[in-house]
Amino acid sequence: MLYWGLLGLGVAIGLPIAVIGAGLGQGRAVAAGLEGMARQPEAAGTIQTAMIIGLAIIESLVIYALVMFFMLNPKLPTVDQATAAMKDSAGTTATR
Amino acid sequence: MSLRNFRVWFLILALAAFAFGRVPAFAQDHGDAAHSPSVATDATQTAEKATGHAVGEHAGGHETAGHGEEHETPGTFDPHAGTWLHPIARLIFGDPPVEEVDHDGVKGFSNIKKDFAVVALFVMLCLGTAGVLGARRMKLRPDGKPMGLSNIVETSVEGYRNYLIGIMGPFLASKYAPLVSSFFFAILFMNWIGLVPGMLAPTSNPNIPVSMAIVAFFSVHFIAIKEAGIKSWFMHLVGEPLWLAPLNFPLHLIGEIIKPISLSVRLLGNVFGEEMVVLNLALLGIGLSLFGVIPIPLQFPMLCLGLFFGALQALVFSTLLAIYITILSTHHDDHDEHNINGHVEHVPDGHGHDRIIAHPSEATVA
Numbered sequence: 408m409l410y411w412g413l414l415g416l417g418v419a420i421g422l423p424i425a426v427i428g429a430g431l432g433q434g435r436a437v438a439a440g441l442e443g444m445a446r447q448p449e450a451a452g453t454i455q456t457a458m459i460i461g462l463a464i465i466e467s468l469v470i471y472a473l474v475m476f477f478m479l480n481p482k483l484p485t486v487d488q489a490t491a492a493m494k495d496s497a498g499t500t501a502t503r
Numbered sequence: 504m505s506l507r508n509f510r511v512w513f514l515i516l517a518l519a520a521f522a523f524g525r526v527p528a529f530a531q532d533h534g535d536a537a538h539s540p541s542v543a544t545d546a547t548q549t550a551e552k553a554t555g556h557a558v559g560e561h562a563g564g565h566e567t568a569g570h571g572e573e574h575e576t577p578g579t580f581d582p583h584a585g586t587w588l589h590p591i592a593r594l595i596f597g598d599p600p601v602e603e604v605d606h607d608g609v610k611g612f613s614n615i616k617k618d619f620a621v622v623a624l625f626v627m628l629c630l631g632t633a634g635v636l637g638a639r640r641m642k643l644r645p646d647g648k649p650m651g652l653s654n655i656v657e658t659s660v661e662g663y664r665n666y667l668i669g670i671m672g673p674f675l676a677s678k679y680a681p682l683v684s685s686f687f688f689a690i691l692f693m694n695w696i697g698l699v700p701g702m703l704a705p706t707s708n709p710n711i712p713v714s715m716a717i718v719a720f721f722s723v724h725f726i727a728i729k730e731a732g733i734k735s736w737f738m739h740l741v742g743e744p745l746w747l748a749p750l751n752f753p754l755h756l757i758g759e760i761i762k763p764i765s766l767s768v769r770l771l772g773n774v775f776g777e778e779m780v781v782l783n784l785a786l787l788g789i790g791l792s793l794f795g796v797i798p799i800p801l802q803f804p805m806l807c808l809g810l811f812f813g814a815l816q817a818l819v820f821s822t823l824l825a826i827y828i829t830i831l832s833t834h835h836d837d838h839d840e841h842n843i844n845g846h847v848e849h850v851p852d853g854h855g856h857d858r859i860i861a862h863p864s865e866a867t868v869a
Contacts, residue, residue, distance in 0.1 A: 456669070456822075463819040467765060470772030477580075477775065 408496055411484055418479045425472035432465045580709055585615040587701045592621040623705035626692050663687060671829045687821035694774055694813030698806050707775040716763035719824050727831035735834050766820060773816045777809045
């Protein structure tokens with residue numbers, strides 16, 4: 408049970424942590440990009456391209472977390488598996 | 504807006520297709536009619552299981568049998584439903600006829616792991632045919648511009664080539680635009696074909712992005728050695744202050760090895776994540792059907808978003824490939840040379856303006 412509980416916590420919390428960090432980073436990147444575009448409108452195209460590539464690279468970090476989420480997700484127990492394990496561990500002090 | 508209008512019917516059909524999209528509606532020809540129900544009932548059953556109505560019934564059966572032991576458990580990236588090209592895949596790979604299986608409440612079919620290869624080949628065939636037809640049967644308008652398919656092909660290829668000139672510089676871009684833009688268009692249409700109901704994005708299977716990234720990795724280093732010489736390539740790996748080489752060399756080596764991994768995982772995660780979101784929203788929309796028969800196309804906004812993200816990921820993959828090629832193919836001595844504009848170059852585009860591009864050696868991307 409402890410294993411499944413920790414697994415569930417990892418699946419549930421890992422992706423949001425990555426999203427928080429990437430959101431902050433993307434916000435900073437877009438703010439700087441827009442500032443540069445407002446200051447130098449003639450270089451807007453270049454700045455926009457570089458900004459989008461940078462955003463995609465930041466986002467790819469979230470995507471790594473998303474891939475981990477998808478790989479861990481099927482390892483979670485179904486409801487009947489979990490109830491069966493709870494019944495098993497009710498008498499004993501098994502940690503699974 | 505009368506119903507006799509062909510376009511109205513087309514719109515209704517398209518909405519219905521969006522509504523039913525991604526649903527395991529691919530009833531196979533294994534004999535009895537009872538096993539191949541209509542799309543709607545099949546879909547509603549699937550949705551009931553997905554939304555957990557049938558959890559109670561299932562608990563008894565699975566406790567003894569063990570979940571997924573009667574069939575092979577599907578991998579994380581295996582699709583849940585077959586595509587329209589599945590008969591061709593079965594023909595090519597000689598698989599046995601499919602049977603319905605039930606993984607985690609999502610009904611699917613047993614041997615659909617190889618569909619992605621057929622879909623990828625289909626996309627490439629379509630792209631190649633369009634390119635060849637557009638190049639060979641060129642019809643000109645009276646004012647000298649191409650029309651029809653040639654116009655589309657020429658606009659897209661030339662537009663992408665101009666974009667590459669802004670990144671790689673005119674010399675490298677004119678030489679390696681075919682490689683990079685092939686990557687771009689292949690990935691673009693492989694992403695977009697996943698939005699067609701009953702089809703699957705081949706890039707959502709790990710095999711396609713990983714093989715593309717391997718090709719990209721070897722082509723980057725081959726081009727670097729060919730363009731700048733093996734000494735410059737090696738000095739890129741060694742790094743700038745020579746006495747720090749023992750520290751820099753392993754770092755650069757790891758950086759080079761991580762590049763294809765990050766390319767492939769980025770593409771895979773984006774496309775696969777989008778597919779899963781569409782699948783889950785479609786199942787949810789079926790669970791909330793109007794009068795129990797008309798599903799709500801909840802996944803429609805995600806399909807629109809997928810149109811954008813598919814293009815963005817294709818752009819990112821090919822742009823990063825172009826940047827990798829440019830970084831390694833410029834001579835190592837160029838790093839500290841400032842030209843008249845500092846670290847930027849002015850490249851004339853076709854319309855009488857100069858485009859400002861940053862010097863390639865300024866780009867640091869992993």
